[in-house]
Amino acid sequence: MLIASYDKLLVVVSLLVAILASFTALDMAERINTTSRQQSRAARFWLTGGAVAMGVGIWSMHFIGMLAFRLPIALGYDVWITSLSLLIAMATSGFALWIVTRSELPLRRLFGSALLMGTGIAGMHYTGMAAMRMQPGIDYDLVLFLASILIAVAASAAALWIAFSLRKNTPHVKAARAGASVVMGVAIVGMHYTGMAAATFPNGSVCLSAREGVGTGWLAILIIVVTLAVLTIALLTSVLDARLESRTAKLARSLAEANEELTQMVLHDQLTKLPNRTLLEDRLTQSINKASRHRGHFALMFMDLDDFKAINDSLGHHVGDRLLVEVAQRLLGAMRAHDTVARLGGDEFVILVDLVAPEDAMPVAEKLVEVVNQPFRLAGQELRVSASVGIAIYPEDGATRHDLVINADAAMYHTKRAGRNGYNFFEPSMNANAHQQLQWLQDLRVALERNQFRLVYQPKFSFSDDTVLGAEALLRWQHPQRGLVGPDEFIGLAERSGLIIPIGAWVLEEACRQMHEWLSLGYAHWKIAVNLSPVQFADPHLLDVVRAALEKHQLPPSCLTLEVTESTAMSNTEQSLATLQQIADLGVEISIDDFGTGYSSLLYLKRLPANELKIDRGFVRDLSEGTEDAAIVSAIVALGRTLNLRIVAEGVETEGQQQFLHAVGCDALQGYLMGRPMAPDLFLQTMREQPDGKAPSAQHKTAA
Known part of the structure; x- marks a missing residue:
């Protein structure tokens, strides 16, 4: 019997190749398992590639082990028989990968698959040994022969169970695969060298493939290089594909989150996160x-x-x-x-x-x-x-x-x-009113666009010499169906809808334009008064609107008086004081309108940068000596004098009211007694007809 020996370096190389092939097989199982859930074509690609890589790896381990085997005779290997052993390795590997990527692996399937796979690996091994074509043939120890097959079946069962368990990409799975690869590699090498130990070669044996087959000199290096290249390419491809899949998965998650966020934005209010x-x-x-x-x-x-x-x-x-x-x-x-x-x-x-x-x-x-x-x-x-x-x-x-x-x-x-x-x-009655309000609101928008608003001017006269001090600009709406509409009918709706802001800006600009026209005619001592709505007064852009109107019409700020109601001036007092001070800093005069109807605090009143107090018409209407209204008016005049403010009484309609107001010391008055609100042309004509610019006579008052 010929004495066999082994090249220890190649034995070690065969073990390393077996471990690397096992790790590649486990990694491929993950790729096949991942792609099989998504697209069958990619799964077939990975199954085929995995079978080739794993088959080449197992076969290479076997063949390097064969090349490590030494006999005192020349050895060689038949190309066709060797190729057949490679095909058996690939087929067995493909079957194994297909088994471990199934959704389940019951014990019956595991044992049946392990038996078939172990038989295939043993068949690859003994087919590879047959490629030496020994003459006489190789004798096998029956016990070791059967032991090698049992080791192949057991190793296959362990490999299938391990690959099935580690086929998913879970935390720490790479380390687990590395350890499992060592176990599988040792089992595969153990099967191979047990099979080699079962073989005996009688004295005088001759290897017929030594002359016609492939020699062993350069073959070991070639197989090692090719095997490492195949396994490395397979691993790199798997790693790169896994990274690509990971990035794709991240992109998909990002898209899903973006879609969820977009849905949230589309269906929810961004500020409160409530449904929109x-x-x-x-x-x-x-x-x-x-x-x-x-x-x-x-x-x-x-x-x-x-x-x-x-x-x-x-x-x-x-x-x-x-x-x-x-x-x-x-x-x-x-x-x-x-x-x-x-x-x-x-x-x-x-x-x-x-x-x-x-x-x-x-x-x-x-x-x-x-x-x-x-x-x-x-x-x-x-x-x-x-x-x-x-x-x-x-x-x-x-x-x-x-x-x-x-x-x-x-x-x-x-x-x-x-x-x-x-x-x-x-209640049904509300509906009619709601539709009416909606129509009024629509008409208001159209009025602003089509310039349906008009300003009329009510004169203000001085008590000291009856001269004209200027006028108060009052808003009217020339409605195409309803005729001339007073502010009481639409200002509330304009304030609720916010339209009062652009309407108020138009009033300011038109009043400044008209005042500039009168100024150019020589009425330099006149002033134009404009009422500010509470909503308009709270507008953060009010100062810019006033400044723009003055600059556009080149009107001196001192010619403009802005009237703010007492309630408006006293609500949120600190902010109101700041706004009024900014207006005063422009040079525009400030009048506190409807004085006596609000809730003035003397502490704040003395801080207001106001020039004028207007006594509300409600106190003037029932004015006569000895009444509560007379006492209130007298107190207001006295207060105004103390604060160095001009006192203007509005709503003066009788000579008795005029005489009382004159007696208590009012500075100016306006009302139907002196003149009704008029269009600008009529206003100018009426003022020119007064002798020396004084207040109209009693006869003219009645006519007005």
């Missing part, structure tokens, strides 16, 4: 369908915050935004989880409430008003707002989304007009 109009419409449709099927009820409540605009304009939008967020949180806390609280924009909120009976809406509305009424602590100060709520009940107050919204809105505006800070259920 779009989502509210969907919820409202669902509520209508549900209530219609079950013959149930629900309430649609429209809520508007009272006095929010004043806070927003005076303290800044950042404080207003924080207040809206706080209100939203309170509303959410007050409602049940299945009710809907939405924000439509600005300070408008809508609440959808499921009801057992229509009257159940009343305690809900009371609760909403109550939670909003509680003070808010923001920007270092205590802020208070109230809520005006309108309620529409399905189906009594509307069977469609549009009807419910319109009717709830109409009920809310009815609450506003009734004094705010409360709630009202919809």
Whole structure:
């Protein structure tokens, strides 16, 4: 019997190749498992590539082990038989990878697959040994032969179980695969060298492939290089694909998050995170369908915050935004989880409430008003707002989304007009008024666009010498259907809608233009007075509007007087003082209008940069000696004198009123007694007709 020996270096190399091939097989199992869930074509590609790489690796380990084998005779290997052993290795590897990528691996399948795979590996080994074509043939020790097959089957079972367990990309899976690769590599090498130990070669044996087959000299290096190249390429491809998949997965997650965020943005208010109009419409449709099927009820409540605009304009939008967020949180806390609280924009909120009976809406509305009424602590100060709520009940107050919204809105505006800070259920009479308000609002917008507004001018006269001091500009609306409309009929709507801002800017500019025209005619001592709405006074751009109007018409600031009501000047006093001071710094005069009707504090009144006090017409109307009104007027005049302010009385209609006001020391007066509001041409003509520019005579007063 020929004595065999081994090249120890090649034995070590064969073990390393077996470990590397095992790691490659485990990595390929992950790639096949991942792609099989997504696309079958990519899974087939990875299965084929994995079978080739794993087969080459196992076969190379076997063949390097064969090359490490030494006999005292020349050895060689038949090319075709060797190639057949390689094909067996690839087929066995492909089967193994296919098994471990199944969704389940029960014991029966595991044992059957291990038997088939072990037989394949043993077949590869003994086919490879047959490639030596020994003459006489190789003798095998039956015990070791069977032991090698059992080792192959056991190693296959272990390899299949390990590969199946580690096929998913979980935390620390790379380290686990590395350890498992060592176990699998040792098992494969153990099978190989057990099979080699089973082989015996009689004396006089000759290797027929030594001459015709492939020699062993350069073959070892070639196989090692090729094998390492194949396994390295397979591993790099797998790693790169895994990274690409990871990035793709991250991109997919990013896209999903972006889509979720976009959906959030589309369906929710960005400030309060409440549902917006779009989502509210969907919820409202669902509520209508549900209530219609079950013959149930629900309430649609429209809520508007009272006095929010004043806070927003005076303290800044950042404080207003924080207040809206706080209100939203309170509303959410007050409602049940299945009710809907939405924000439509600005300070408008809508609440959808499921009801057992229509009257159940009343305690809900009371609760909403109550939670909003509680003070808010923001920007270092205590802020208070109230809520005006309108309620529409399905189906009594509307069977469609549009009807419910319109009717709830109409009920809310009815609450506003009734004094705010409360709630009202919809009534049919409100609808007509709501439509009328909507038409007025539309007409107001058109009026601004088509220049339908007009200014008329009421003269102001000096008590000392009856000379004309100037005029107060009063707004009128030349409505195409309704004729000349006074401000009492539309100013409130203009303030609620915000249209008072552009309308007020137009009034300022037109008054400055007219005053410049009179100034160019020589009336340098005249002044033009313009009323400022509370909303306009709170506008942060007011100063820019005033400055722009003066500059556009080259009007000296001293020719303009801005009239602010006492209530406006005294609300949010510090901010009002700052605004009035900025106006005064321009050189524009300030008049406190309707004085005596508000809640003046003398502490603040003395700080106002005002030039003039106007006594409200309510005190002048019933003026006679000995009355309470007479005492109030006398006190106002005395106060004005003390503060060095001009005192103007408005609404003077009788000579008795004129005489009393003159006696107590008023500086100027205006009213129907002296002249009604007139168009600019008539105003100028009337003033020119007065002798020496003095007040009109009694006969002319009556005619006016």
